[in-house]
Amino acid sequence: MSTTTRIYKGHPGPGVKVSGEALVASDNFSARYDLDLVKGIVSRPAHKLAGQSYVGKILILNIANSAVA
Amino acid sequence: MKLDDHQKAMLAGAEGRARQYAMEQILKVGRFFDAEDCVPISQVHLMADPEALGPSGVDFLESLAKLPLAERRVRVPAITDPRGVDFNAYKRLGQTETMADLERRATAAFEALGFMMTNTCINYQSVIPPVLGEHIAFGDTGSSIYANSVLGARTNFEGGPSALAAALTGYTPRYGYHLDRHRRGHTHFEVTTRPKDLAEWGALGGLVGRAMRSYWEVPVLSGISGPVTSDEIKQFGAALASFGSTPLFHMIGITPEAPDLKAVFDSPVPKATPLGRAEIDRLMASYRPKDDKLDVVVFAAPQLSLFEMRTLADHLDGRTINKDVTLIATTSPDIKAAADRMGITASIEGAGGMVLSGVCFYQMYARDIGEANGWKRLMSNSAKLVNILGGYGYEPILDSMSACVESAVAGRIVGASS
Numbered sequence: 001m002s003t004t005t006r007i008y009k010g011h012p013g014p015g016v017k018v019s020g021e022a023l024v025a026s027d028n029f030s031a032r033y034d035l036d037l038v039k040g041i042v043s044r045p046a047h048k049l050a051g052q053s054y055v056g057k058i059l060i061l062n063i064a065n066s067a068v069a
Numbered sequence: 070m071k072l073d074d075h076q077k078a079m080l081a082g083a084e085g086r087a088r089q090y091a092m093e094q095i096l097k098v099g100r101f102f103d104a105e106d107c108v109p110i111s112q113v114h115l116m117a118d119p120e121a122l123g124p125s126g127v128d129f130l131e132s133l134a135k136l137p138l139a140e141r142r143v144r145v146p147a148i149t150d151p152r153g154v155d156f157n158a159y160k161r162l163g164q165t166e167t168m169a170d171l172e173r174r175a176t177a178a179f180e181a182l183g184f185m186m187t188n189t190c191i192n193y194q195s196v197i198p199p200v201l202g203e204h205i206a207f208g209d210t211g212s213s214i215y216a217n218s219v220l221g222a223r224t225n226f227e228g229g230p231s232a233l234a235a236a237l238t239g240y241t242p243r244y245g246y247h248l249d250r251h252r253r254g255h256t257h258f259e260v261t262t263r264p265k266d267l268a269e270w271g272a273l274g275g276l277v278g279r280a281m282r283s284y285w286e287v288p289v290l291s292g293i294s295g296p297v298t299s300d301e302i303k304q305f306g307a308a309l310a311s312f313g314s315t316p317l318f319h320m321i322g323i324t325p326e327a328p329d330l331k332a333v334f335d336s337p338v339p340k341a342t343p344l345g346r347a348e349i350d351r352l353m354a355s356y357r358p359k360d361d362k363l364d365v366v367v368f369a370a371p372q373l374s375l376f377e378m379r380t381l382a383d384h385l386d387g388r389t390i391n392k393d394v395t396l397i398a399t400t401s402p403d404i405k406a407a408a409d410r411m412g413i414t415a416s417i418e419g420a421g422g423m424v425l426s427g428v429c430f431y432q433m434y435a436r437d438i439g440e441a442n443g444w445k446r447l448m449s450n451s452a453k454l455v456n457i458l459g460g461y462g463y464e465p466i467l468d469s470m471s472a473c474v475e476s477a478v479a480g481r482i483v484g485a486s487s
Binding site: 011012013014028030032033034035036038043044045046047062063064065066067068069 | 097098100101103116118121150151190208209210211226228229282283284310311312313314429431432436456457459460461462
């Protein structure tokens with residue numbers, strides 16, 4: 001069994017430290033445009049994470065698209 | 070982050086829990102963006118529709134609204150983005166009483182805090198446009214990019230909690246687009262064709278937005294000749310901010326900080342990427358359906374100006390919208406009142422359309438009302454709207470207002486692009 005380690009660095013943000021499984025994609029992200037908040041999945045058909053559940057996951061993506069409005 | 074004595078006092082709770090929360094929020098955002106201090110702001114535009122707030126967000130607002138008057142009132146003029154429910158139409162749209170109740174509660178809480186419920190994303194056209202150099206805290210991306218770019222005011226995209234904090238304190242962290250160094254141009258586009266209508270102005274904005282790689286990348290457009298109208302540049306900017314993530318653009322000879330290329334670029338001026346007819350046509354074609362089925366036509370995002378409302382009414386004059394298609398236009402309460410007074414609303418509704426006040430389509434539980442009404446195929450002249458709604462279960466089509474109206478009347482998609 002092999003283990004691959006990847007390190008992503010970013011500016012420290014607010015909030016407590018968390019650990020968990022990460023969803024990683026080379027795509028952008030909008031909390032409003034791209035998520036089905038009821039089903040807990042990425043809902044934009046063209047998104048690289050389309051159909052995947054984000055519940056309890058750490059999202060690692062390129063940039064934020066727009067905002068929530 | 071440096072705070073003055075007044076800001077320190079608010080942080081310590083000397084002016085109550087609401088302002089203490091607000092200063093804590095300002096510090097979190099400021100430290101994340103490495104702000105050195107705060108900047109006083111003159112007005113706030115807050116995005117907090119009930120779908121985005123959710124029940125927990127409304128609970129939080131109500132907890133602030135219960136505080137004593139002196140502790141909870143906003144410190145600068147503060148106005149609101151579109152709401153999620155038009156109480157004159159929500160039942161016809163299939164919105165639930167739960168949605169309406171949440172809207173009532175949120176509105177009551179905002180009013181208790183001293184917010185003016187303008188319920189509009191075109192405040193720069195219908196309320197008080199900010200002026201060159203004015204520091205503000207705006208929340209809607211379309212409103213923010215217009216204020217920054219077209220008017221030369223200074224704002225970042227303020228999330229709901231940040232805009233609320235700015236309203237309660239009169240300050241926002243001084244970072245990003247409040248600073249001269251972040252307002253310089255980075256990427257150069259030469260526009261080789263003039264967009265033919267508002268849909269194409271939005272398509273051009275979408276093309277530029279897609280090419281942007283971060284919040285900090287400021288696009289500069291040259292080659293656009295002749296005057297650009299407020300509605301044209303509104304559609305362009307709203308789409309740019311939606312497809313991308315940048316709150317500022319410069320148009321050479323048109324926007325106030327860009328009289329020429331040398332004024333916005335630190336030398337040398339970068340080579341321009343051409344954007345022309347082929348690129349606009351390709352983006353429009355990417356929203357072209359395989360068949361002519363049509364469920365709903367929407368004019369929104371941004372809300373329609375009075376001029377757009379007049380144009381829509383003229384297109385619908387003497388026409389009847391097909392019984393199988395719903396046509397919706399959204400505008401601000403102030404523009405709606407003017408449209409009522411001028412007979413514009415009567416013209417649109419006389420043809421079978423719905424004019425909604427104080428809401429915008431994607432901020433009014435678009436997924437839920439789509440499912441409630443069986444709407445899948447949606448047509449609009451807003452590039453921003455079609456960009457958003459793909460993730461909401463719709464199959465969106467982008468075309469001109471004229472083609473949208475012709476399609477609504479025919480009951481199927483018609484027009485030059487279909």
